[in-house]
Amino acid sequence: MEWEYPPPDLSPQTLDWDTWQGNVPKRAFDPLIFARWRCWKEYGTGVAGDLLVHLISGMQYVTGINEPPKRAMAMGGILRWKDGRNMPDVHSTLFEYGNIPVYVRLNLGTETPEIYCFMGSKGILELTEFSATYIPQPRVDLSPSYYASGFPKRMREAYFKQWHQEHDPVPGQQPALKGISYRSVSWDEVKPHLWNFFQAVRTRKPVVEDAVFGHHAALACHMANESYFRKSAVYYDPASKSIKS
Template sequence: MSMHSITRRDFVRLGAGAVAAGTAIKSTLLEPPVLAAQAAAGDASGRKIRFVSIGTGIRGCDLLRSARQVPTGVLVGTADLYDMHQKAGLEAYGADVPTSRDYRSLLDRKDVDAVFVAVSDHLHRRVVLDAIAAGKDVYCEKPMSHNVADGLAMVDAVQSNKRILQVGSQRVSNLVYKKAAEIYTSGRLGEVHLIEGHTDRNSPSGAWVYPVAPDASPQTIDWEAFLRDAPERPFDAVRFFRWRCFADYGEGLAGDLFVHLISGIQGVSGINAAPNRACSSGSLTHFADGRDFPDLLATLYDYPGITVSLHCNQNNSGGDETIFYGKEATMVISGNTLTVTPQDTRPEPEGYSLDGWTAAAKKQYLNEWHAANPAPPAKMAAMESYSAPGDYDDTADHIANFFRAVETREHVVEDEVFGNHAAIACHMANYSYFHHSVATWDAATQSIKG
């Protein structure tokens, strides 16, 4: 590959050093983890975790399709306030279990161990707190909270009732991210002070312009239940199906997409704290359809010793990537592939500044440099890449981790503290964008300050 034929992105992905040195790539296909989940089922007593699912819309159905692959749990009921989503949930799991518009009827059941919560974000707090009060363990979709107060209340409820909460940013269980965490903690990247992440989606679907279902009406949707904890307003199907666009129910790009990037970064780097500061820029240009949130958001975060730069953009070039820039190597996670490219830090004589030197001075400098550095440069380490199989489902693994914790009372991979920190980072991004100021996390008062 000539230097002229590679794009800037290729250059970042491959690493300048590797391209220059023509370094070989060692590729590894990681073992499918669903096998691990199934093996875990073999060890267990055979008792299955009996769970119900509250909210069986887009994500609720995906969760149920993934849960079917996890033999340690069994679905025993569902609830959704929209009739078609109730039916879709049953179809997704392939089960004929009781279903209801009112989730509280499920929480009263003594035979239920655990609850999936996949309702719109503004109702996470209420449903999770009700489930905990009923003595259930909870798998709550990301972002954990709709605002800082909700997150703090959820942390308190989980801890004071000794319940298990798994937050649903499934990449924390993803075997590619686990491999990345192993490499990061080994120190092979050298010091890392900058992490970059982006999720770019250049389409109406990427901007949540979801169709309104033909049967949507106040008869098929319990609009009052949807509006609980949100301001009163007449029935509005656009708000129901595109709730991510509106601050009453969602958090826009930060809550939908930043949260995955941040959770992945927390999982790999071991950061488990709210950022000290966040500064956002952005705009609403492509999808100015009455929504509250921008369609471009870029945020710079300060974590202790690490700068994190995130953006979500209406352009497809970047895809979904997280890049860890180390002094010794660059690690890129792109979708389900991880690449580690060593930095070429072998000593070499200074070149650029010699352009202003005379030929004689240049010669003398180079002679002296080579005399002081007689050894041939060490061979560069090979580039490494690790991939998950094409059909890998990290959600199944995340669910398996949750069921195992419910059974053993061991820790989940993404608990309430981790999930709350990731969500606070999202709320700080939005605070900064809407207040046109830097957002600071005040640990003493557990609040965001301008």
């Protein structure tokens, strides 16, 4: 299970439990809380703060978005890990970035690969840790209308005949949809990430993801959590720099 990192000698004698808890309501010593601190809202930000932030920052980088979402609506629950936690193990959020909707799904119930899907009018760009795939869309109807089956027989037959005359490709002249796929088993995303940082230190050039960029990604995660606990959509108010319902 993710987030379980209990030191073998963890005890009140080796950990200043009261200091570690900070200013939250005090609890009795519990090694599970220390080892799984992200699972409690008093100490962490759950799957949103741990995992969602990476998905959002990746989305921002690919799309060129560098702003907080306007709105967020989240739902989920504690559906798998009934261990006393109060942060969800399933957390799905729909964000609004201008006219771009962004849907993110986090699930600790099963092991799943990290996949980005960018859907546009010309196709789908699918990104994983080791691959990039472009799946083109024909942008034309590939079959007659489903509702034509309810037409009267004569109308239906005339519709189908005309549709096939206008849409069926001529044998041997049908253009092939050219998809593109790139895969590398040796790709290591950590290397360019560190290289960008080291170059910034050496040259003082701005990093790709600076503090403002990171703040916008983190703010999206806080909005996801606020929406989940408030059970309503939330929006970011730039004037007061606060999250409101």
